[in-house]
Amino acid sequence: MIDADYVRDIEPGEVLIIDRENAARGAHENFESVQMRQRYGVNQCIFEYVYFARPDSKVFGEMVDKVRREVGRQLARESPVPDVAEGEKEPIVIPVPDSANTATLGYANENNKRGHPCHFELGLIRNHYVGRTFISPGQDQREMKVRCKFNTVEGLLRGRPVVVVDDSIVRGTTAGYLVDMLRDSGATSVHFRVTSPPVTGPCYYGMDFPDPDELLANQFDSVEEMRDYLGVDSLAYLSDEGLREAVDTANHEQLGYCTACFTGDYPVPVDTSDAQQKEAFEWR
Numbered sequence: 001m002i003d004a005d006y007v008r009d010i011e012p013g014e015v016l017i018i019d020r021e022n023a024a025r026g027a028h029e030n031f032e033s034v035q036m037r038q039r040y041g042v043n044q045c046i047f048e049y050v051y052f053a054r055p056d057s058k059v060f061g062e063m064v065d066k067v068r069r070e071v072g073r074q075l076a077r078e079s080p081v082p083d084v085a086e087g088e089k090e091p092i093v094i095p096v097p098d099s100a101n102t103a104t105l106g107y108a109n110e111n112n113k114r115g116h117p118c119h120f121e122l123g124l125i126r127n128h129y130v131g132r133t134f135i136s137p138g139q140d141q142r143e144m145k146v147r148c149k150f151n152t153v154e155g156l157l158r159g160r161p162v163v164v165v166d167d168s169i170v171r172g173t174t175a176g177y178l179v180d181m182l183r184d185s186g187a188t189s190v191h192f193r194v195t196s197p198p199v200t201g202p203c204y205y206g207m208d209f210p211d212p213d214e215l216l217a218n219q220f221d222s223v224e225e226m227r228d229y230l231g232v233d234s235l236a237y238l239s240d241e242g243l244r245e246a247v248d249t250a251n252h253e254q255l256g257y258c259t260a261c262f263t264g265d266y267p268v269p270v271d272t273s274d275a276q277q278k279e280a281f282e283w284r
């Protein structure tokens with residue numbers, strides 16, 4: 001947006017000093033770089049590629065669009081669209097907009113390539129204009145928020161099996177309401193595909209996650225139980241290994257990644273005791 005050239009990412013622990021003097025000299029190699037001593041290896045946030053970063057960004061040296069499509073393709077290899085019965089229409093594949101759009105393109109393309117015919121459609125429309133101000137007291141605020149945020153395109157959904165793709169399921173509230181909306185719009189069956197593994201742990205490194213007890217995956221013992229709770233005909237998540245493989249396929253730099261919110265493997269140790277949390281809060 002500011003018409004700048006991409007040179008490189010700032011490295012973890014790096015301070016790049018751009019002052020009047022070296023900026024005036026122009027070339028970026030003149031900028032002074034100071035590297036802080038690091039106690040731990042570099043572990044980039046893999047969730048940037050799944051959800052946080054915009055597809056038109058370049059992150060960790062690779063375009064997010066490219067990585068996210070590969071993540072969608074990997075999900076198709078692991079969990080393709082369901083087979084349809086004789087005489088039933090081909091499934092449509094729809095993203096939860098906007099964050100799942102790119103991965104869903106990869107998912108739909110790979111399904112067709114592998115002999116699982118389906119159509120990519122925009123069956124859910126995100127409303128960019130309605131905000132919280134329309135929520136009146138006494139209404140279920142979360143449900144109302146979802147209904148304000150998304151609407152269905154009934155003409156696309158009616159009479160067809162629908163495979164809805166999202167980047168993650170956190171509490172499951174949005175997913176549950178979307179499933180109801182898709183069924184109300186006439187989908188003959190609803191299948192949920194997720195381009196990340198189940199979220200089971202909080203992020204202690206700066207991303208705002210709900211309490212572990214509120215995470216859907218922590219409330220059930222199996223994907224089948226979650227499927228039942230969400231009321232979908234099938235539910236599938238991308239595997240930990242599949243996510244890592246897709247990211248490494250698209251970004252050849254073979255970086256270290258943090259996957260802690262899926263795997264519980266925190267690359268920098270965290271003290272989760274109440275006392276430590278309180279101290280951290282007071283310090284801020």
Ligand code: SF4
Nearest residue numbers: 045047203258260261
């Ligand atoms: S726990 Fe790790 S992967 Fe998950 S959001 Fe935080 S930094 Fe990213």
